[in-house]
Amino acid sequence: MSFLILENLSKVFHNVTAVEDFNLSVERGEFISFLGPSGCGKTTTLRMIAGFETPTAGRIILNDKDITHVPPNRRNVGMVFQSYALFPNMTVAQNIAFGLRIRKEPEDKIKGRVAEMLALVHLEDKGNNFPHQLSGGQQQRVALARALAIRPQVLLLDEPLSALDAKIRVALRAEIRSIQRELGITAIYVTHDQEEALSISDRIVVMLQGKIEQIGTPFEIYNFPATNFVASFVGTLNTAEAEVLDPEQGILLMDGVRFISADEDVRTKRRGDKVRMSIRPERLSFAAELHKDNVLDCVIENITFLGSVVRIQVRIGNTKFNMDTFNNPFLALPRIGERSKVTCSKEAVLVLKD
Amino acid sequence: MSSNRLGVASDDGRPKPPLLAQPSFSWIGVLPFLLFVFFFLILPSLTLFVGAFQDRDGNFTLENIRGLALPNILSAYWVTIRISVTTALMGGIFGFFLAYSLVTGNMPAWVRSSMATFCGVASNFAGVPLAQAFIFTLGRVGLVTVLLRDLFGIDLYDRGFNLYSFWGLSVTYLYFQLPLMVLVITPAIEGLQREWREAAENLGATPGQYWRYIGIPVLMPSLLGSMILLFGNSFGAYATALSLTGGLINLVTILIGSQIRGDVLHNPNLGYALAVGMVVVMSVMMVIYYALRRRSEYWLKR
Ligand SMILES: Nc1ncnc2c1ncn2[C@@H]1O[C@H](COP(=O)(O)OP(=O)(O)OP(=O)(O)O)[C@@H](O)[C@H]1O
Numbered sequence: 108m109s110f111l112i113l114e115n116l117s118k119v120f121h122n123v124t125a126v127e128d129f130n131l132s133v134e135r136g137e138f139i140s141f142l143g144p145s146g147c148g149k150t151t152t153l154r155m156i157a158g159f160e161t162p163t164a165g166r167i168i169l170n171d172k173d174i175t176h177v178p179p180n181r182r183n184v185g186m187v188f189q190s191y192a193l194f195p196n197m198t199v200a201q202n203i204a205f206g207l208r209i210r211k212e213p214e215d216k217i218k219g220r221v222a223e224m225l226a227l228v229h230l231e232d233k234g235n236n237f238p239h240q241l242s243g244g245q246q247q248r249v250a251l252a253r254a255l256a257i258r259p260q261v262l263l264l265d266e267p268l269s270a271l272d273a274k275i276r277v278a279l280r281a282e283i284r285s286i287q288r289e290l291g292i293t294a295i296y297v298t299h300d301q302e303e304a305l306s307i308s309d310r311i312v313v314m315l316q317g318k319i320e321q322i323g324t325p326f327e328i329y330n331f332p333a334t335n336f337v338a339s340f341v342g343t344l345n346t347a348e349a350e351v352l353d354p355e356q357g358i359l360l361m362d363g364v365r366f367i368s369a370d371e372d373v374r375t376k377r378r379g380d381k382v383r384m385s386i387r388p389e390r391l392s393f394a395a396e397l398h399k400d401n402v403l404d405c406v407i408e409n410i411t412f413l414g415s416v417v418r419i420q421v422r423i424g425n426t427k428f429n430m431d432t433f434n435n436p437f438l439a440l441p442r443i444g445e446r447s448k449v450t451c452s453k454e455a456v457l458v459l460k461d
Numbered sequence: 462m463s464s465n466r467l468g469v470a471s472d473d474g475r476p477k478p479p480l481l482a483q484p485s486f487s488w489i490g491v492l493p494f495l496l497f498v499f500f501f502l503i504l505p506s507l508t509l510f511v512g513a514f515q516d517r518d519g520n521f522t523l524e525n526i527r528g529l530a531l532p533n534i535l536s537a538y539w540v541t542i543r544i545s546v547t548t549a550l551m552g553g554i555f556g557f558f559l560a561y562s563l564v565t566g567n568m569p570a571w572v573r574s575s576m577a578t579f580c581g582v583a584s585n586f587a588g589v590p591l592a593q594a595f596i597f598t599l600g601r602v603g604l605v606t607v608l609l610r611d612l613f614g615i616d617l618y619d620r621g622f623n624l625y626s627f628w629g630l631s632v633t634y635l636y637f638q639l640p641l642m643v644l645v646i647t648p649a650i651e652g653l654q655r656e657w658r659e660a661a662e663n664l665g666a667t668p669g670q671y672w673r674y675i676g677i678p679v680l681m682p683s684l685l686g687s688m689i690l691l692f693g694n695s696f697g698a699y700a701t702a703l704s705l706t707g708g709l710i711n712l713v714t715i716l717i718g719s720q721i722r723g724d725v726l727h728n729p730n731l732g733y734a735l736a737v738g739m740v741v742v743m744s745v746m747m748v749i750y751y752a753l754r755r756r757s758e759y760w761l762k763r
Pocket residue numbers: 120121123124125143144145146147148149150151152299
């Protein structure tokens with residue numbers, strides 16, 4: 108049996124359905140992300156696990172115990188908030204010790220645990236500081252230490268990094284992940300940043316309007332999106348209207364340009380059906396290898412330098428496609444307005460589900 | 462610290478030119494404020510202070526100050542302080558709970574805004590109209606007194622209540638003290654983050670423990686500030702008490718009034734001395750307040 112099970116979980120506020128029939132099984136030690144646009148119910152689901160919201164329907168089972176109606180202060184789950192929520196009247200050490208003091212642990216044990224937690228988040232010398240004397244990143248580390256100090260069964264994080272600037276965000280998310288691995292703790296991480304979710308998670312739950320769209324590893328979510336929404340929300344995606352020309356051969360026609368697709372779904376269509384075709388930008392490349400399935404005439408429309416990657420916008424027929432190539436300082440970039448050829452394999456051409 | 466500052470001033474080994482080499486006119490902006498302070502604070506205080514040490518003919522004397530030790534004057538100070546402390550504490554505590562339920566209770570917006578308006582008005586309702594209102598409701602033949610007696614057989618005055626007493630006056634003061642507390646403490650309560658409470662609960666704390674370890678300590682500076690305001694508010698009250706009890710209760714402000722208005726007791730210099738005494742009491746309260754405030758704000762300083 109899984110460690111944490113959310114069973115047919117729903118939450119309705121007045122007349123707003125925030126979460127609808129949510130089912131998820133989390134294994135012990137797993138790192139799960141809830142990913143979705145604003146208002147899709149990520150926070151609400153997390154707050155139901157923490158006990159701050161009572162589900163309208165469904166059950167929450169943690170370590171074989173039904174905790175659906177256990178009050179938050181007896182659940183032993185740790186929570187990290189977007190706003191850090193450190194107690195301003197307590198020092199860093201007192202903040203970390205709070206949960207242990209409430210549990211009436213002996214003072215020498217508390218001391219040891221606080222030192223251990225401070226070391227874990229690399230703030231050994233900040234124990235006597237007050238929260239307002241720390242940077243945002245440091246405050247969030249303290250909040251993490253405070254949540255972990257009580258040895259929670261599950262660690263819940265609600266967009267813990269969204270108030271921090273980009274560099275710290277990337278560094279701290281790697282740190283959170285390594286601490287989680289080190290302690291082997293089960294974690295649920297809420298984010299609306301797809302890159303963050305892809306980089307940090309064992310599995311991602313993609314949500315839309317209170318419902319689960321897809322549950323899968325980052326690899327599955329990115330490469331095999333189950334729905335149109337997942338395909339377009341996670342990563343960048345080129346999409347275009349096309350018509351099925353030959354279902355057997357997987358031939359599609361877009362603006363009079365022929366594409367060959369290996370997508371099984373094309374076989375189920377009939378000639379003349381309209382479909383939405385999709386290609387990831389990194390699957391397109393300049394036509395150095397002309398043996399590929401699709402070789403397409405194009406015009407260079409725009410070039411954006413993103414650092415390690417160069418994003419080139421090309422027009423094929425009347426439709427613009429983004430193409431990502433690795434930056435290579437020894438290869439000249441094409442010029443805007445130039446005619447060229449791009450290629451992609453037939454496996455790269457997917458048809459979105461309706 | 463100071464070495465730091467010196468270092469900045471002479472980092473190239475030579476003293477910097479004086480900063481005020483060019484005439485600055487920025488002080489003109491503060492002029493109205495300085496004039497106000499001079500005419501409405503410093504000048505009256507000086508008059509009071511000087512007057513307290515003069516006799517009727519303007520000669521120096523300690524007689525007025527010695528007069529403060531008279532039994533009826535000492536008792537006036539004592540009653541005034543007691544009533545101010547009582548109404549500050551009661552108004553402070555009940556006002557806090559009222560404000561808290563207004564902020565956290567899921568009340569419709571119009572209830573909150575009309576409550577805020579009401580508190581704004583009520584906290585300024587004092588003097589003769591307030592006294593009259595209380596006499597008409599809780600006086601010997603007031604509406605509430607009579608209704609309680611005739612409908613429920615409860616005779617307030619038989620049971621020891623008297624509007625024209627210490628407690629009667631306290632209840633009347635509470636009519637403006639309580640809303641004033643609501644007004645001044647509401648922003649502080651709104652400043653308590655919901656996440657603090659949730660984080661505390663998440664770490665195992667009960668609501669009581671949240672209040673004990675986080676809520677109250679965080680609010681303490683504002684609570685103290687509000688209560689000192691309430692204390693001052695009733696310490697200086699005059700017209701309400703005078704028109705309610707007609708001088709039956711011996712408040713310092715009423716004594717001052719009778720020294721300065723020309724009746725039998727007329728002795729303005731004793732009045733000045735009484736006022737200086739009030740300034741001293743208020744200063745002592747402020748010192749206590751600052752001491753408490755510093756202690757309760759330990760986590761903001763450093
Ligand atoms: N206490 C509440 N009362 C009424 N409606 C609520 C409440 N909390 C959330 N909602 C609604 O439930 C829906 C889901 O909200 P939720 O906060 O879970 O979204 P989210 O995915 O966390 O979004 P975000 O990325 O903006 O944080 C929203 O439509 C929101 O307006």
